[in-house]
Amino acid sequence: MRGPLVTDNKKKLTLSLFLLIMLTDFGESLSSFLLKKGVISTEIFPLSAEHIFHFTIVNIGSILIWLGVLTYFFNFFLWMRVLSKLDLSVAVPIGSTSYIMVPLAAFLFLHETVTPLRWIGIFAIILGIYFVSRSKTANDGTKVPEAS
């Protein structure tokens, strides 16, 4: 006896999910960039309440820092949305697209040379993403026999 068709679309990688993962990669880079641009370093070592307080006072008015924190927070929810639709062991590896986008963008738009070894790395990551996206999940729309 055949069981019901499991149409749990929770686990399927779709193009829109893939693009969402790339967006979270981009958001992560953007938030680090804003935080890095905005932060004014003060002496915090040796760690003390006074040093941390001073660091906070110096940085709390920075718009770039707040934008960075806001981006981070927004990105967190995007990532949670991704995780609600995919296995963790699928979403995290595919989230490695930023490693290839940066050298590829530098090659395409800034005409930087990419060393052969780096091309090999890029190719390995692309192939890896392809394999992970093709891997089977527990509920990927296949028919499962009903438990008696």
Added chain:
Amino acid sequence: MIWLIFLIVLCELFAATSQVFYKKVVDQNGSHHPLIYISDYFRFAIGILKHPLAWAGLGFMVFSTIFWLMALSAGDLSLVFPLGSIQYVLVLVGSKLFLKEKIDSMRLLGTVLIATGIVVISIS
């Protein structure tokens, strides 16, 4: 040198732990429901923020980031960046052990390829 490696492993372990926590959160509160109305988005966000594991995950991520910055400022970048890719292995182990995800050979091979690719890119 040894303590730098230890620091990076700790950093990636915390990052992987935080990811496992995040996944537990969305698995437990039905976050996969469709988002159609504005109220759905709010329900999605509030459902996450009400879950203690989300805050635990964020806490682990904060410490992971601090360890990462410490490693970057203390160590040789050509050692720190390649070692960072052990996160992919740790997440795979965490998914298998704590989330009971099915890891077939395709997924294993793909993840190893990605981790290797990152090592190659960061040392080249």
